[in-house]
Amino acid sequence: MPEVAVADAEVREVLGVPAGKAVFEPLPHNPYNGVTAGVWRVTGGDRSAVVKVLTRTKETSVAWSASNDPRHWNFWRREAYVYRSGLAQVWQRHGIRAPRLLACVDRPDGDVALWLEDVPGEAATTWPLARHIEHAHRLGAAQGATGAGEDQPWLSRSFLRDYVSGRTANHDLLDDDEAWRHPLVREHFPAGLRADMVRLHQDREWFLTVMESLPRTFSHLDQWPANVRSDGPDSVLFDWAFAGEGALGEDLGNYLPDSVFDLFVPAADLPGLAKAAYDAYVHGLRESGWHGDERLVRLGVCASAVKYDWLTALMLARADDEQTDYGGAGTVPAALRYRERGLTLAFLADWAAEARLLAPRVGFPEPPSGR
Structure with a gap:
């Protein structure tokens, strides 16, 4: 050192x-x-x-x-x-x-x-699915009870908009035929993903506006398994560097896809995990006394897909690069990474589609691409 x-x-x-x-x-x-x-x-x-x-x-x-x-x-x-x-x-x-x-x-x-x-408990990177679901329940109870909390001048504001806007991926690659013909992309990205990711990018401003208009809560804003360990029945959450105001559901909407993007949870398990974790999160909210419209929570989870607007373009740009793990200490098989991330991006496209349908039902305008 x-x-x-x-x-x-x-x-x-x-x-x-x-x-x-x-x-x-x-x-x-x-x-x-x-x-x-x-x-x-x-x-x-x-x-x-x-x-x-x-x-x-x-x-x-x-x-x-x-x-x-x-x-x-x-x-x-x-x-x-x-x-x-x-x-x-x-x-x-x-x-x-x-x-x-x-x-x-x-x-x-x-x-x-x-x-x-130095917390000695088990890292969430190796947790069984049931432990992730329990964490989601605790998170719902915590955010339902604390709400937006007391603001401090050093807490982040407009995190999602600023984070997404700061990503430097070349979005022109979304319309690049050659990039989509790369073997890793062609073999491991699901059919229809290109159109879905182009639409997500086109609707980015709409999604960000929706997220900023949803009920607020104090948020960690970097919840994923590498930042969590167990301490008996409790969760110990690390890395509070982004903490600030977020939408209800936004932390959960980050935790679930990130669990797969870095290969901690198989993509095949994501749909079941996401449903159970969402139900547990809402149950936690209700237990803590939150009485709001659950559709707004669901919208917060689904519309948070916009956080990954930049990731498809980045994957297209790096298809020829060595695939390193988190922290850069080792490598992961390229085919595994592209398969798991491709499936997760397709899952996020489904979230985005659900958000487009749900938003007008709770008072938001339709996205430009849907008019």
Whole structure:
């Protein structure tokens, strides 16, 4: 770890040993995100912790660059504020909590070190389907009870619009015959996907407007199995860097497809999982006292498909590239990735079609492509 000299006092405070006697183990994370200098498990003696270093000076692409705007989806200090304020534990009584904050250190170089509890439970990347469904139930109960919550000036606003708009995929590839003739694409993307993804892109502004007009709730906005572990019956949720206001159902609409996109859940299981998880989420909402129109929740889940508007074009662009796993530490078989993602994109196209039918029934205009 390059910051060992800087971290010496931090290691002594948290683990009670000199940094030179501690072992730093790099942990998987998004290496492209400009707000993350690194994440390590630090072990010293019989104690361990996880340290995540937040930064604004990391060189990366425009799409993942750190922001100094507290409302921006990638504001570099947000996660420190979420932990320091206690907001990361707002869902704890509903069975979803964050790791305990052990120390938050403003370093001389301007970076911020978050020292967090090392949670020993099972990663959600290996959970059985029933455990994902239970997590959805807890999430519904938590969001139904907390609602939009107390706003803070450092919570994200317009996350979905800004995130989607910042993706740099070449959408012209959606109309490129040669790109769709690539063997990986031709063999593993379902028939009709091209037209569905072209339409999703055409309707992007409509979907974003719908999502922004739905009932609001405090949201994590990066829920997927790599950010969740078990602690007995509870879920421990990591990486609160995007936290802010979202639509009811938006977190669930992210969690389900992302479970398949990174090969944690087979695509064949997605339809059954999505139905059971949605039912559990709504049951949680009702249990917590939420009395709104369930159709708005369903619309929030289905219309959240717009978050992946950019992904098809990216897959077309990278069909000749080596397929790396999350964190870039290894590779995955290209045929497996394209098959699973193709099936999931087709599933999202069905969500989008359902949203187009449902929206006018609850007071929204029809999308331009449907007129």
